Amino acid sequence: MKVRLRNPDRELDLAGGRRVREVLIELGIDPDTVLVIRDGELLTREERVSDDDRLEIRPVISGGAA
Amino acid sequence: MKCRRCRRPAVVEVRRHNAAFCRPCFLHHVREQVRRAIARHDLIRPEDRVLVAVSGGKDSLALWDLLLELGYEADGLYLGLGIGEYSARSGEVARAFARSRGVTLVEVDLAREYGFDVPTAGRRGSRSTCAVCGLSKRYVFNRAALEGGYDVIATGHNLDDEAATLLGNTLRWQTEYMARQSPLLPSEPGFVKKVKPLYRVSELETAAYAFLRGIDYVVEECPLVAGNTQLRYKQAMNQLEQASPGTKAQFLLGYLERAAALFAAEDRSELRPCERCGQPTPGRFCAFCRARAQVLGERLEPVTDRELAHESSEEVLPAEVYGPAAVGGRPS
Ligand code: SF4
Ligand SMILES: [Zn+2]
Numbered sequence: 001m002k003v004r005l006r007n008p009d010r011e012l013d014l015a016g017g018r019r020v021r022e023v024l025i026e027l028g029i030d031p032d033t034v035l036v037i038r039d040g041e042l043l044t045r046e047e048r049v050s051d052d053d054r055l056e057i058r059p060v061i062s063g064g065a066a
Numbered sequence: 067m068k069c070r071r072c073r074r075p076a077v078v079e080v081r082r083h084n085a086a087f088c089r090p091c092f093l094h095h096v097r098e099q100v101r102r103a104i105a106r107h108d109l110i111r112p113e114d115r116v117l118v119a120v121s122g123g124k125d126s127l128a129l130w131d132l133l134l135e136l137g138y139e140a141d142g143l144y145l146g147l148g149i150g151e152y153s154a155r156s157g158e159v160a161r162a163f164a165r166s167r168g169v170t171l172v173e174v175d176l177a178r179e180y181g182f183d184v185p186t187a188g189r190r191g192s193r194s195t196c197a198v199c200g201l202s203k204r205y206v207f208n209r210a211a212l213e214g215g216y217d218v219i220a221t222g223h224n225l226d227d228e229a230a231t232l233l234g235n236t237l238r239w240q241t242e243y244m245a246r247q248s249p250l251l252p253s254e255p256g257f258v259k260k261v262k263p264l265y266r267v268s269e270l271e272t273a274a275y276a277f278l279r280g281i282d283y284v285v286e287e288c289p290l291v292a293g294n295t296q297l298r299y300k301q302a303m304n305q306l307e308q309a310s311p312g313t314k315a316q317f318l319l320g321y322l323e324r325a326a327a328l329f330a331a332e333d334r335s336e337l338r339p340c341e342r343c344g345q346p347t348p349g350r351f352c353a354f355c356r357a358r359a360q361v362l363g364e365r366l367e368p369v370t371d372r373e374l375a376h377e378s379s380e381e382v383l384p385a386e387v388y389g390p391a392a393v394g395g396r397p398s
């Protein structure tokens with residue numbers, strides 16, 4: 001499974017066949033701080049992903065003084 | 067996971083509400099929160115002309131979209147900060163959004179109008195880059211709104227932004243800034259009314275909203291953000307939130323409901339027109355004009371100790387720009 005992370009941009013190869021929750025735990029990412037996107041759709045933590053999925057994990061935190 | 071409202075498959079989970087939503091119900095949920103925030107504090111009247119401060123990020127574009135959806139007459143204001151690729155891309159998405167909705171985007175370029183850009187200001191002045199950037203934004207938004215005859219300036223500050231700012235101000239007991247932390251800053255002579263209609267919507271929710279509405283926004287962070295203290299406070303709040311969802315909302319909304327009024331007396335700046343630009347300020351020259359003179363190597367008269375003290379604290383709301391508070395009404 002290809003996983004694209006942003007800020008900075010990078011791509012990882014991770015095992016599928018599990019829930020989004022487990023993928024985020026492996027990456028040490030708090031699920032409330034990212035959108036998980038597959039084929040233009042948002043996935044919740046309970047969604048299952050498979051080996052041939054492509055995911056984007058997109059942070060939602062922005063840091064500037066607005 | 068099922069949608070709380072209609073039991074179809076959910077796409078977004080909102081843990082502090084212990085709820086999940088499908089796309090249409092989530093969009094409805096966000097609109098309702100914003101509609102209620104506006105009604106509760108009388109943020110925007112139906113006949114108001116609104117100027118939305120648009121950065122090209124998810125919050126400001128989501129806000130603009132929401133206000134248009136709710137039927138308000140809302141133009142955007144984009145301020146070119148001159149931060150290389152980041153600013154170029156931000157301007158592009160702001161323009162593309164305006165085109166797609168057939169609405170007006172007012173553009174101001176800091177370098178063209180005022181003679182400096184943000185990276186230069188960060189290198190040359192005594193303030194941190196983010197402090198001078200924030201100061202410039204507030205100054206330019208207010209001035210553009212006054213000159214354009216707008217009734218209200220709307221900014222995309224979300225629940226996470228506001229909770230982080232409150233944490234920072236509390237840690238340093240900056241009671242004057244706490245007094246001004248409100249979703250509504252009423253208009254004052256020289257200051258246009260300012261509102262934050264997204265103050266009850268979390269960062270995750272604004273991002274999901276923008277995504278689900280198909281809004282192209284700049285995901286990349288500003289390259290100058292490193293070391294921004296606001297970001298550290300956000301990370302600290304997120305750790306607390308992870309352990310007990312709802313902490314952020316309790317901290318911020320509880321403050322607005324029960325504590326903000328206690329700090330109102332702290333806000334007692336007397337304002338008069340800046341001798342350089344005419345904007346209201348407690349000193350002879352406003353903070354923006356002083357920062358600008360410093361960056362451009364010009365001399366303005368020396369400032370008082372009190373003004374210097376203000377400037378040494380960063381990522382705060384300069385009194386000169388926000389004006390006296392009046393913590394408007396009883397929030398919630
Ligand atoms: S991170 Fe700092 S410099 Fe960059 S846009 Fe935000 S406030 Fe301005
Ligand atoms: Zn639903």
Ligand SMILES: [Zn+2]
Pocket residue numbers: 340341342343344345351352353354355356
């Ligand atoms: Zn001035």
